[in-house]
Amino acid sequence: MFKDQFKDQLFDSSNVVDADPVSAENTPLSKPCGMTQNKISQISRFFACTFKLLMFIYPIFIIAYWLNIISVPRGYFAVSRYLVDVDINTLSINLRLIACFIDMIETSVVLMSFNYLTKLFNLYSENIIFSYQNVHYIRKLGYTLLWQVVASLLAQPLLSVVLTFNAPPGQHMISLGIGNQEISTLLIGGIVILISWIMEEGRKLEEEKSLTV
Amino acid sequence: MGIIVNIDVMLAKRKMRSNELAKLVGITEQNLSILKTGKARAIRFSTLEAICKHLKCTPGDILAFEEQVGESTMFNSEEMASV
Numbered sequence: 569m570f571k572d573q574f575k576d577q578l579f580d581s582s583n584v585v586d587a588d589p590v591s592a593e594n595t596p597l598s599k600p601c602g603m604t605q606n607k608i609s610q611i612s613r614f615f616a617c618t619f620k621l622l623m624f625i626y627p628i629f630i631i632a633y634w635l636n637i638i639s640v641p642r643g644y645f646a647v648s649r650y651l652v653d654v655d656i657n658t659l660s661i662n663l664r665l666i667a668c669f670i671d672m673i674e675t676s677v678v679l680m681s682f683n684y685l686t687k688l689f690n691l692y693s694e695n696i697i698f699s700y701q702n703v704h705y706i707r708k709l710g711y712t713l714l715w716q717v718v719a720s721l722l723a724q725p726l727l728s729v730v731l732t733f734n735a736p737p738g739q740h741m742i743s744l745g746i747g748n749q750e751i752s753t754l755l756i757g758g759i760v761i762l763i764s765w766i767m768e769e770g771r772k773l774e775e776e777k778s779l780t781v
Numbered sequence: 782m783g784i785i786v787n788i789d790v791m792l793a794k795r796k797m798r799s800n801e802l803a804k805l806v807g808i809t810e811q812n813l814s815i816l817k818t819g820k821a822r823a824i825r826f827s828t829l830e831a832i833c834k835h836l837k838c839t840p841g842d843i844l845a846f847e848e849q850v851g852e853s854t855m856f857n858s859e860e861m862a863s864v
Contacts, residue, residue, distance in 0.1 A: 776822050776823070779815060779820060779821050779822040779823070780821070780822060780823040780824070780825065781808060781812045781813070781815060781816045781821045781823070781824045781825070781828050
């Protein structure tokens with residue numbers, strides 16, 4: 569019943585103002601028109617550029633942090649991400665390089681999600697909304713968010729070992745935790761996967777619409 | 782096979798080109814090609830009416846039905862089973 573309602577909304581051409589009724593019915597409703605098209609295109613282009621830029625800036629930021637090129641208020645990065653409060657200035661360059669390499673596990677997954685977002689918004693900027701590729705990238709994005717949690721759970725204990733390597737005896741730690749961030753990411757990943765299934769239904773309707781003469 | 786669209790036959794009879802018909806009907810040449818090649822999933826009554834109007838024919842002149850091979854085989858085997 570919901571699908572029938574949705575189908576009616578998709579195919580309702582009563583809002584299309586056109587002198588020729590035949591051409592109005594043949595207006596491709598699958599592609600947004602007029603102002604909506606421009607808005608989607610412009611905003612999507614902005615997001616595509618933003619995520620493409622982040623694909624370069626984010627890993628550079630991570631590397632710069634571990635190599636002490638940039639400074640972040642003490643405890644901020646460590647407490648929020650690695651459950652261990654350590655001043656990285658006390659670590660040797662070798663330990664910092666190892667920590668940077670371990671951090672790249674999660675960073676690489678984050679970069680994958682930025683990549684899928686860039687490709688998705690590139691499609692939206694060309695007003696391609698319900699294609700197979702859109703569905704594919706949304707699904708991949710959802711699974712990447714789930715993998716991000718797995719990567720985080722892998723990196724956390726390794727990083728805590730590295731960060732507390734030079735600590736006095738009795739203060740070495742292996743930490744592993746599932747907090748708000750991990751649960752939120754899992755939920756959002758699940759929701760994005762569900763959205764990909766819904767978009768797949770939209771794709772089928774779009775295909776049927778495009779093959780209706 | 783299912784529903785067959787025989788627009789080419791009527792176009793030849795009326796000595797009309799596909800692009801002319803498409804313009805008269807108010808659809809794109811691509812859509813008319815989709816119809817002719819059998820890829821169309823559905824046709825609107827308004828489009829069918831316009832095609833018939835401009836080709837001066839009836840829907841039966843351009844639409845035909847051919848039974849699919851698989852369905853007829855299944856039907857026959859069911860008949861056989863009931864005997």
